[in-house]
Amino acid sequence: IIGPSKYNEYAKMFNAEGNTILEQDELYHNYFWSRFGVKEEVLQVDFPSRRYSAGMLYPLKTKVEEVVQIDGLVPTENMKIETINENQDPSLELKTSADENNSTNANKSISNNDYLPSSLGITCRISKNTKKIKIIFNGAHYKPHKVMIKGKSYSKTWWLRETLIGEYILDLTKFPDNFIEEVKLPVYNLGKEEIKKLEISLDLRCRLIKNSKLITFTVTNRSTTKKAQAQADEMIVFQSEIVLSLFENDYFLNYPKHYQRNLPMTIDEQNDELLYRNKINYAFGHGCSTTWNQNTDSVSILKTTFLPTYETTSMTPDIETIQDGVLKPLKIRMIDLANAANYEELHSLLFPLVDGYRDWIEELEKELQTLPEALQEAAKRNIELCSESLNRIRNGLNLLKQENVQTAFRLANKAMLLQQVNGKTHRVPEIVDREIKYNIPFKDSVSVLEDLQESTNSWRAFQIAFFLMSLDSIVNDESTEREIVDLIWFPTGGGKTEAYLAVAAFQMFYRRILNPNDAGVDVIMRYTLRLLTADQFQRSSRLICAMEYLRRTEQIDLGSTPYSIGMWVGSNTSPNTHADSIAKLNSMNSGRNNDVFLVNRCPWCGSQLGNMKVKDKKISKKKTVLGYRNENGRLVTYCPDKSCHFNEELPVYFVDATIY
Numbered sequence: 001i002i003g004p005s006k007y008n009e010y011a012k013m014f015n016a017e018g019n020t021i022l023e024q025d026e027l028y029h030n031y032f033w034s035r036f037g038v039k040e041e042v043l044q045v046d047f048p049s050r051r052y053s054a055g056m057l058y059p060l061k062t063k064v065e066e067v068v069q070i071d072g073l074v075p076t077e078n079m080k081i082e083t084i085n086e087n088q089d090p091s092l093e094l095k096t097s098a099d100e101n102n103s104t105n106a107n108k109s110i111s112n113n114d115y116l117p118s119s120l121g122i123t124c125r126i127s128k129n130t131k132k133i134k135i136i137f138n139g140a141h142y143k144p145h146k147v148m149i150k151g152k153s154y155s156k157t158w159w160l161r162e163t164l165i166g167e168y169i170l171d172l173t174k175f176p177d178n179f180i181e182e183v184k185l186p187v188y189n190l191g192k193e194e195i196k197k198l199e200i201s202l203d204l205r206c207r208l209i210k211n212s213k214l215i216t217f218t219v220t221n222r223s224t225t226k227k228a229q230a231q232a233d234e235m236i237v238f239q240s241e242i243v244l245s246l247f248e249n250d251y252f253l254n255y256p257k258h259y260q261r262n263l264p265m266t267i268d269e270q271n272d273e274l275l276y277r278n279k280i281n282y283a284f285g286h287g288c289s290t291t292w293n294q295n296t297d298s299v300s301i302l303k304t305t306f307l308p309t310y311e312t313t314s315m316t317p318d319i320e321t322i323q324d325g326v327l328k329p330l331k332i333r334m335i336d337l338a339n340a341a342n343y344e345e346l347h348s349l350l351f352p353l354v355d356g357y358r359d360w361i362e363e364l365e366k367e368l369q370t371l372p373e374a375l376q377e378a379a380k381r382n383i384e385l386c387s388e389s390l391n392r393i394r395n396g397l398n399l400l401k402q403e404n405v406q407t408a409f410r411l412a413n414k415a416m417l418l419q420q421v422n423g424k425t426h427r428v429p430e431i432v433d434r435e436i437k438y439n440i441p442f443k444d445s446v447s448v449l450e451d452l453q454e455s456t457n458s459w460r461a462f463q464i465a466f467f468l469m470s471l472d473s474i475v476n477d478e479s480t481e482r483e484i485v486d487l488i489w490f491p492t493g494g495g496k497t498e499a500y501l502a503v504a505a506f507q508m509f510y511r512r513i514l515n516p517n518d519a520g521v522d523v524i525m526r527y528t529l530r531l532l533t534a535d536q537f538q539r540s541s542r543l544i545c546a547m548e549y550l551r552r553t554e555q556i557d558l559g560s561t562p563y564s565i566g567m568w569v570g571s572n573t574s575p576n577t578h579a580d581s582i583a584k585l586n587s588m589n590s591g592r593n594n595d596v597f598l599v600n601r602c603p604w605c606g607s608q609l610g611n612m613k614v615k616d617k618k619i620s621k622k623k624t625v626l627g628y629r630n631e632n633g634r635l636v637t638y639c640p641d642k643s644c645h646f647n648e649e650l651p652v653y654f655v656d657a658t659i660y
Contacts (some may be wrong), residue, residue, distance in 0.1 A: 001053055001055075003239055004140065006042055010030060013031070016033050019148065023150050034121040038190055040162060047233050047240060049158070049236060054413075055118070055240050055288075057139070059118065059419050060234070061226060077112070085346050105311055122285055123283060123284045124252050125215075126212065132594070133639065135196075136243040136244075137243075141238065142161055172213075178206060181204040181207075182201055182204070198221070201219070202217065202218070205218075213554040216286070219284065241304055244301065246300045251298040252302060256272050265376075271381075274371075276514040277371075282302060288305060291308060323352050330352060330356060330461055332352075332458055333415040333458050334416055338413040339410075343400055348562050355463065364379075364386065365383060395472050396472060400486065402475070411509040412467075415550055417541070418447075420498075425444075427440045429640055436641065438641065442641055443643075445605050463502065467503055469486065494590070505543060509558070512541055513558070516560075541565055545650070567598060567654045568659055574656070575654075576657070581655045588611070597609070602627075605641055608629065610625060634655075637652060
């Protein structure tokens with residue numbers, strides 16, 4: 001994106017002295033060239049402006065069409081690239097004086113949205129007592145070099161990179177507190193030779209605000225070029241970078257935050273200011289971003305960058321609470337909740353979560369008084385929301401005193417435990433001697449509750465908290481919480497799906513406990529991405545199989561209608577009608593179609609469905625289709641393994657007509 005590209009370990013030295021004649025096969029080697037003892041990049045294909053797309057300063061007033069025509073490309077209609085506007089600085093929200101508006105034409109010429117970017121800038125804050133700032137401008141330009149091919153009448157143009165450096169020391173003692181200045185910034189190669197064909201300027205703009213100064217440094221490529229001479233790429237500065245450094249023990253000041261400047265804020269902005277109050281910003285980029293050492297309290301060096309990076313703070317779902325006077329990890333095992341004989345046992349298992357959350361809220365209330373006054377209102381609102389969540393968790397825990405709620409809660413924990421351990425192993429069947437053989441036996445891939453008494457599968461704090469919070473809105477028809485939409489926010493892989501699947505399982509069990517004959521659509525899940533839909537469907541199918549297994553085996557009347565799941569995504573992914581599904585099955589059986597249906601593995605035991613290898617000399621076919629059958633014109637999905645609990649039929653549907 002920015003460059004320069006790295007040469008590989010087998011790269012050869014390119015001799016750029018005089019005329020270059022290479023054999024045909026030598027053109028395909030990777031090369032570098034040496035410039036003042038430094039290995040520099042050689043672009044053997046493409047113009048530099050085609051190879052790279054950021055970090056480039058074009059000659060001032062270079063139009064998009066000019067560069068495109070030189071490169072032999074077709075211009076893009078209405079193509080515009082914005083450059084910075086130095087007369088307006090909305091990110092800083094500064095007041096510009098009349099004198100500044102009537103400043104030099106040089107500043108005005110920097111901003112013209114009809115042209116390619118010719119400048120980059122950085123704004124920082126320094127102490128009023130800072131005396132000097134060192135500005136280093138780093139970049140590179142590429143020089144064309146003609147390469148002749150031996151025995152050929154044509155040549156190629158390669159581009160040789162040359163590092164550029166420009167330096168300027170700003171002596172603030174020689175300027176007033178507020179000033180605008182433009183200075184020429186000569187750039188040199190590593191041999192201290194000035195590159196005179198490039199005209200680079202440094203624009204300085206200083207504003208005194210209270211007891212500190214805001215300074216904007218802008219580097220502009222004011223070189224001129226004639227497109228007829230195809231000089232555009234020679235005059236572009238690539239890999240542009242500004243580096244600011246202070247002397248001695250001086251350091252940059254952080255930029256005042258929104259609330260520190262007494263600016264009006266929305267509720268969302270107040271929350272952001274509260275959450276990120278300890279995140280400090282030292283600079284703003286113009287046409288670029290900025291970076292500095294994140295691991296120091298005294299920042300003395302600032303840089304521009306076109307690919308900013310930031311290491312985000314890691315987040316863990318694991319928490320610790322004080323239990324019996326000792327700080328311990330919170331561990332709530334699913335099997336313990338599933339086996340709890342009464343409310344007292346459930347309460348003893350779950351109360352450390354409630355107690356720990358209450359203690360955390362109390363710590364926040366103590367911290368509230370130490371916050372800046374402008375942030376306290378937002379903090380109070382957040383603490384109120386936390387207290388509201390705590391009350392909902394307590395209410396959910398109290399509801400477990402009801403027998404039906406308690407039963408559904410235990411069943412949901414059993415189902416969640418079973419879906420966590422089963423169906424994840426990919427079992428591949430083969431037909432050998434007219435029998436289906438598996439690479440992994442059924443007993444090694446499927447566990448029942450008796451096998452899981454020592455399992456360590458546990459709830460994460462936010463998962464079981466969400467579970468308990470949701471109980472009242474399910475159990476109580478008059479609950480005001482039915483007006484609340486809860487959002488689970490956690491990074492990818494943190495367990496959000498487990499949290500809402502647990503609530504779904506509870507609801508489906510609770511409904512059947514109240515009325516075993518009350519069967520129908522219970523939960524609707526909607527996803528924005530089709531690939532995500534397919535992934536979540538697999539996980540949800542494992543839960544449904546676990547629930548159906550419990551319906552059959554538990555000594556509780558959960559009705560005669562199986563628990564099932566359907567996927568409705570349109571004909572591009574799954575058949576709409578029985579006729580379409582049977583036609584596809586017939587095509588698979590005849591060998592004309594190797595496509596598979598949406599469900600291609602048993603969610604319960606992991607057995608592969610679809611085309612199976614046949615290793616039997618008595619059978620002429622090398623493949624056969626297992627896991628799908630035509631039953632009175634309806635497609636039925638089943639597990640080929642006779643040991644599987646779903647050998648007759650899987651309660652998973654993906655044909656629209658079946659779902660209806």
